[in-house]
Amino acid sequence: MKKINLYSDGSSLGNPGPGGYGTILEFNGKQKELSGGEDNTTNNRMELKGVIEGLKALKEPCDVHITSDSTYVVKGINEWLSSWIKNNWKSSTKKPVKNDDLWKEYVEVSKNHKILASWVKGHAGHEENERCDILAKEFAQNIKEKNE
Numbered sequence: 001m002k003k004i005n006l007y008s009d010g011s012s013l014g015n016p017g018p019g020g021y022g023t024i025l026e027f028n029g030k031q032k033e034l035s036g037g038e039d040n041t042t043n044n045r046m047e048l049k050g051v052i053e054g055l056k057a058l059k060e061p062c063d064v065h066i067t068s069d070s071t072y073v074v075k076g077i078n079e080w081l082s083s084w085i086k087n088n089w090k091s092s093t094k095k096p097v098k099n100d101d102l103w104k105e106y107v108e109v110s111k112n113h114k115i116l117a118s119w120v121k122g123h124a125g126h127e128e129n130e131r132c133d134i135l136a137k138e139f140a141q142n143i144k145e146k147n148e
Contacts, residue, residue: 002060004065005064006025008021009022009133013140015042018039018144019037020140020141021046022050024131035138036049037140047072049102050136051077055106062113069129076103077106
């Protein structure tokens with residue numbers, strides 16, 4: 001199984017507002033950058049969307065190490081997801097899980113991969129996280145300018 005590093009970050013200008021994600025896939029020292037966004041979205045949605053789009057780009061089952069500065073994404077993957085599924089997309093307080101459409105998409109695109117998610121402090125000099133942040137903000141800014 002190929003070992004892939006997936007770095008991702010999300011941004012929204014306003015919450016909600018124009019948003020973007022930036023993702024870097026790394027395999028054997030080579031990197032591929034992905035970015036995208038939406039007109040009216042939230043930071044958390046873009047954080048998760050970046051991970052989803054990175055996983056969608058993989059052509060075969062892989063051992064994927066996800067690195068994100070989003071505690072929402074990392075804890076969602078590592079801690080909360082299994083109970084959300086067991087509780088039919090309800091939180092421990094029985095409230096509907098936010099962004100369940102994206103979490104369901106994550107479940108689908110991640111099912112053939114072995115996933116490990118790690119948190120990294122944002123804006124602290126982590127090279128790939130900083131680059132993903134730039135990609136996300138540039139995409140969000142382009143959407144904002146297009147809509148003005």
